[in-house]
Amino acid sequence: MADFPDIEPVGPAQRRTIIVIGAGVVGLSTAIWLQRAGHAVTIIDRHSPWDVEAYRGASSFGNACTMAFGACLPVAMPGILKQVPGMLLDRSGPLSIFWRDFPHLVPWLWSFIRSSTPAQVDRIVGVLGALLRAAEAGHASLIKEAGVSDLVRNTGCLYLFRNEQEFQQARSGIxxxxxxxxxxxxxxxxxxxxxxxxxxxxxxxxxxxxxxYSLDNPYRYVLGLIDVFMRHGGQFIHGEVDQIRRGESHIGVHAGPDWQAADQLVIAGGAWSATLAAMVGDRVRLDTERGYHVLFPEAGGLLHAPTCYPVHGFYMTPLTEGLRVAGTVELGGLGLPPRPVRTEVIERKVRRLLPDVGPAGRTWLGFRPSMPDSLPVIGASPTDARVIYAFGHGHIGLTLAGISGRMVAHLVNRQAIPLDLTPLRINRF
Ligand SMILES: Cc1cc2nc3c(=O)[nH]c(=O)nc-3n(C[C@H](O)[C@H](O)[C@H](O)COP(=O)(O)OP(=O)(O)OC[C@H]3O[C@@H](n4cnc5c(N)ncnc54)[C@H](O)[C@@H]3O)c2cc1C
Incomplete structure (x- = not known):
């Protein structure tokens, strides 16, 4: 675990009012770190974290539960261009695109492919590696304060290769x-x-x-975080943000029937953050990598640790509620309903890998907030420095949530951090 400097809380004279949009794991972690930094924080979300049915809409609900500290490889690795025709033709593959969705994806795909050159990948791995080495410094105290240390399963995580050729192909990544x-x-x-x-x-x-390590129940982590936030005097507003106004003395945020005013604003709206950034006046090449999970309620005891065949693109994570099989990538935007073929394929493959898996239960579709280069967006808006962005964490948002929040708090307090945020700026594409 890399060292990270302690945050020095500001005194009452510098205390600011800050609105955080988004109660996903990134928004919640950020809000708590901002409270620790001495500020008065309000979170706004259209989904209440206490309402489990509504909260299923957040990516933070249904992920594969792993603190994936080794996940420093981007999705776009060298050779990805050759895979694009296969993605379009095979709806059952680990990466898929539906023809109907293709036209709106072209700019994102273009940047995705340009990010996959050996030189770019080398650079991106370095940036992700540094973030991931710092990640635990963002989470450890949050997990403790949220009282959810019992959720931590220190089992490691297993990748499997079906033959020597697959293993050799993984060598450069290793x-x-x-x-x-x-x-x-x-x-x-x-x-x-x-x-x-x-x-x-x-x-x-x-x-x-x-x-x-994995978290036995990421939703319980979310509940623990919102509880910490409220205990420290935080305010939660349930509503959809549809306007942001940048006044001279304050930033106004319209949610539901009311306007809220604050000194600063953090946008942590996950896959929906491009719309929010546009309200500030910033464009961003954010899209979503849709992912699914299938829960096998009777199979929680079949595996010792989260297990993944990279070739299939999903994790099988043992949890108290059952075996959660989560992953795959479907490029297809935010507006469309789940495609059952995707969860049927996951189920079929799992039955071959774990013959005793038993009946399948709940299925879930989530929207990873994804930048083409697999790096998040963390930093101030080029349009208005009072606005800070924290989104775009793609496949590793659970893992990077804590450190993202801690970095935002340092930025707000203008305290130095040991990481270069230039590669994470919003306008890098
Ligand atoms: C299948 C799958 C498996 C995954 N597995 C892992 C894993 O094992 N490890 C890992 O580290 N990561 C994993 N991830 C990724 C991780 O879940 C996400 O990166 C992370 O949850 C993103 O968190 P977030 O807070 O940015 O977004 P979200 O959790 O999506 O939260 C965003 C919130 O913003 C709110 N919002 C947006 N716009 C508005 C608005 N206009 N007004 C009000 N509210 C708004 C939304 O309602 C939502 O609640 C996985 C993702 C998927 C889909």
Whole structure:
């Protein structure tokens, strides 16, 4: 875990009123770090975190629950361009695009492909590596204060390869991870069988990420965070933000019937943040990588640790509520309903990997907030420095939420941080 400087809270004279839009795990973590930095904070969200049905709309509800400290590789790796035709043709693949969605995706895909050159990937891995090394410094105290240490499962996480060719293809990624200090162990098929005896023996080698942990229930973490926030005098407003006005002395935010005023604004609206940024006057190349989960309620005891075949693109995460199989990427925007073919494919594949998995239960569609280069947006608006952005965390928003919030608090207090935020600026595309 990398050191991160303590935040020095401001005194009453510098105390500011700050609105955070978004009660996902990024917005909640940011709001608490801002309180710790000495400020009076209000969160606005159209979904109340206490209403579990409504909160399913947030990406923070249904993810694969892993604190993925080794996930420093971007989605767009060298060679991704060759995969695009396959994505368009195969609706059951780990990455898919539906033809109907293709035209609106072209600018995002263009930047995605341009981010996949070896030089860009090398740079991006360095940025992600530094963020991930700092990530635990953002979470540890939040988990403790939220009283959810019992959710932490320190089991590591297992990647599986079906044959030597797949393993060899992963080698360059393993080398990049090693460069970033990710602790891993390569396992033989026999060692995998000893660790995970209920898995069908459809593997050749395993790769164990030693420092990864999972949260038994990310929604309970969310409830713990909002509880901490309220205990520290936070205010929660339930409403949809549809206008932002930048006045000279205050920023106005319109949600529901009322206007709220604050000295500063943080936009942490996940995949919906481009609309909010536009209200400030900023454009951003944000889209969504839709992902699904299928819960197998009787299978929570079948695996020891979150397990993933990279070739299938999903994690099988053992939880108290069952086995949550979460992942895959579907490029298809925010407006369309779930596509059942995607969860049917997940279910079919899981039955082959874990024959005893039992009946399937709840399915879920979530919207990852994704930038083409797999890096989040953290930093002040170029249009108005009183507005700070914290969104675009893609596949690792649970992992990076705490440190993102901590960095925002340092920015607001103008206190130095040991990370360069230039690669995370909103207008980098
Ligand atoms: C299938 C899947 C698996 C994943 N697995 C992992 C994993 O194992 N580890 C990991 O680290 N990450 C994982 N992720 C990614 C992670 O879940 C997300 O990156 C993270 O939850 C994003 O958090 P957020 O707070 O930015 O967004 P969200 O949780 O989506 O929250 C955004 C909030 O903003 C609110 N909002 C937006 N616009 C407005 C508006 N105009 N007015 C009011 N409210 C508004 C929304 O209602 C929402 O509640 C996964 C994601 C998916 C889909």
């Amino acid at each position: 080398a990049l991870r090693e460069r970033e200090g990710v602790r891993m162990e390569i396992l033989s098929a026999t060692q995998v069988a000893e660790r995970e005896p209920r898995l069908a023996p459809r593997y050749h080698k395993g790769l164990c990420f030693l420092d990864v």
